[in-house]
Amino acid sequence: MEKIPQPVIKRLCMIYQLLNEMFDKGHMTVSSSELGTTLGVGSHNIRKDISCLDGVKSGGSGYDIVNLKNAIAQKFGFENQKAACVVGLGRIGTAFLEHAHNITSEFRIVAGFDSNTNRIETIKTSVSVYPAYQISETARRLNIQIAILTVPNTAAQDAANRLIDGGVKGIINFTDTNLVIRKDDVFVKNMDVTGEMRMLSALIRMDMNNSITM
Numbered sequence: 131m132e133k134i135p136q137p138v139i140k141r142l143c144m145i146y147q148l149l150n151e152m153f154d155k156g157h158m159t160v161s162s163s164e165l166g167t168t169l170g171v172g173s174h175n176i177r178k179d180i181s182c183l184d185g186v187k188s189g190g191s192g193y194d195i196v197n198l199k200n201a202i203a204q205k206f207g208f209e210n211q212k213a214a215c216v217v218g219l220g221r222i223g224t225a226f227l228e229h230a231h232n233i234t235s236e237f238r239i240v241a242g243f244d245s246n247t248n249r250i251e252t253i254k255t256s257v258s259v260y261p262a263y264q265i266s267e268t269a270r271r272l273n274i275q276i277a278i279l280t281v282p283n284t285a286a287q288d289a290a291n292r293l294i295d296g297g298v299k300g301i302i303n304f305t306d307t308n309l310v311i312r313k314d315d316v317f318v319k320n321m322d323v324t325g326e327m328r329m330l331s332a333l334i335r336m337d338m339n340n341s342i343t344m
Contacts, residue, residue: 138179142202144169145179149199161192208236213274215298217265217289218281219244219253222304226278227255240272245285262289269296276300283307290318 145165152160162173162180169176180186183201186193203209214237216223223242230239244250245262253259260268262285268274269292277293279286279301286307293301294316303309303320311318 134182138182139206141169141171141175141179142182143206145176146199146202146206146208149195149202153195153199158195159189159192160195160198162188164192211235212237212276213240213272214276214278215239215241215243215269215272215274215293216257216278216280217243217262217293218279218285219246219249219259220280223278223280224253224255226280227253227257227259230255230257237276240274241268243268243289245281262292265289265292266296269293269298274298276302278302278304280304 148165148168149160162176165171166173166176177188180188180193180198183198183205186198186201214233216226216239219227219242223244227239227242233239239257242253242255242257242259243262243265244253244259247261250259250261269277274293274296275298277298277300279289279293281289283305286303286305287309290301290303290309290311294311294313299316301309301316301318303318304323306322306324308320309318
């Protein structure tokens with residue numbers, strides 16, 4: 131399989147989400163300029179990104195939304211539902227379990243983990259929950275590929291190690307810990323809320339001083 135740069139993968143995933151929204155609204159075709167305007171990307175870059183897909187061509191009225199959506203899904207395996215889990219069942223983790231049914235059909239939360247046995251015994255959820263020491267065994271048994279990590283910072287690395295030992299390939303990291311990953315086939319996305327708030331604060335301040343360049 132040819133290598134696709136991560137920025138291109140990110141844009142194609144954004145395009146996929148946009149196509150789903152457009153299809154739900156009854157749209158059948160879309161042009162590269164429409165996609166580019168919505169995503170803040172030049173239409174040339176959009177066409178170049180789409181050229182990474184197999185068998186997708188633009189007609190006179192643009193791209194067929196269903197065909198383009200299916201091509202992206204096939205390229206990245208979105209048609210195969212992936213099992214996911216939540217590690218750390220505090221307020222954030224519990225919120226994910228409570229709204230597990232609202233997650234897109236491409237993913238299914240099949241397990242929750244926490245080191246606090248009292249929490250596991252009292253939590254009310256339709257998702258099966260387990261003690262943290264069973265992460266590796268359970269992840270392997272349920273073929274969990276993606277994990278949402280919401281544990282305290284001090285427990286993050288150990289939890290990540292257990293997940294990786296259980297065969298998990300992707301971790302969404304809601305902690306402030308920079309995880310050390312020693313496997314090239316394991317990927318981490320850091321959800322740095324504090325960092326994003328700092329960035330927004332900086333943008334607001336610079337805009338007030340007219341010091342932003344685009």
